[in-house]
Amino acid sequence: DIQMTQSPSTLSASVGDRVAITCRASQSIDTWLAWYQQKPGKAPKLLIYKISSPESGVPSRFSGSGSGTEFTLTINNVQPDDFASYYCQQYNTYPWTFGQGTKVDVK
Amino acid sequence: QVRLVESGGGVVQPGRSLRLSCAASGFTFSHYGMHWVRQAPGKGLEWVAVIWFGGTSENYLDSVKGRFTISGDDSKNTVFLQMDSLKAEDTAIYYCARKGPGFDLWGQGTLVTVSS
Numbered sequence: 001d002i003q004m005t006q007s008p009s010t011l012s013a014s015v016g017d018r019v020a021i022t023c024r025a026s027q028s029i030d031t032w033l034a035w036y037q038q039k040p041g042k043a044p045k046l047l048i049y050k051i052s053s054p055e056s057g058v059p060s061r062f063s064g065s066g067s068g069t070e071f072t073l074t075i076n077n078v079q080p081d082d083f084a085s086y087y088c089q090q091y092n093t094y095p096w097t098f099g100q101g102t103k104v105d106v107k
Numbered sequence: 108q109v110r111l112v113e114s115g116g117g118v119v120q121p122g123r124s125l126r127l128s129c130a131a132s133g134f135t136f137s138h139y140g141m142h143w144v145r146q147a148p149g150k151g152l153e154w155v156a157v158i159w160f161g162g163t164s165e166n167y168l169d170s171v172k173g174r175f176t177i178s179g180d181d182s183k184n185t186v187f188l189q190m191d192s193l194k195a196e197d198t199a200i201y202y203c204a205r206k207g208p209g210f211d212l213w214g215q216g217t218l219v220t221v222s223s
């Protein structure tokens with residue numbers, strides 16, 4: 001199975017900060033990487049697919065980058081609505097796997 | 108309105124069975140890959156199973172292979188997850204999700220608790 005390792009596990013930020021979450025795959029996943037946001041008690045929400053393509057309606061402060069086995073989700077100018085958990089996911093090889101998650105909380 | 112609505116969760120004893128349903132509306136589920144993803148209490152997301160294009164192919168997480176079966180009913184626009192021989196470690200919220208560019212549509216989830 002392809003292991004997806006996110007860092008950090010927790011990230012403390014203030015409104016207006018720029019934050020970055022890293023996701024490393026245990027082997028190449030081509031371009032098949034997505035990022036999701038999840039708030040407590042809610043289903044995940046797709047933010048980014050194919051490494052860097054934003055889902056419709058997602059604010060432009062969210063961006064994705066990377067290649068091969070290392071990927072980054074960047075949030076520019078963090079807003080109050082952005083405090084949540086974030087997950088990366090590879091969908092190159094079954095079983096499709098998620099990172100363990102990164103919680104972005106208030107500093 | 109485009110949505111997914113899961114049902115069928117509950118409390119079940121180890122070794123027993125449960126069938127989850129995911130009703131799709133606003134789109135035809137057989138045009139997509141439809142997935143089940145679970146989340147144990149306080150834990151991360153875990154992909155469970157997929158059915159492609161109404162049943163042309165399926166795939167499963169190894170730990171549920173042989174115990175869970177995914178299927179679809181075109182007439183009801185509904186995807187099912189038959190879960191047999193349930194174990195305590197299957198306790199989770201089960202979400203169904205549509206594979207568009209990523210998992211672009213999720214249901215609200217249904218809680219399955221396996222406990223004696």
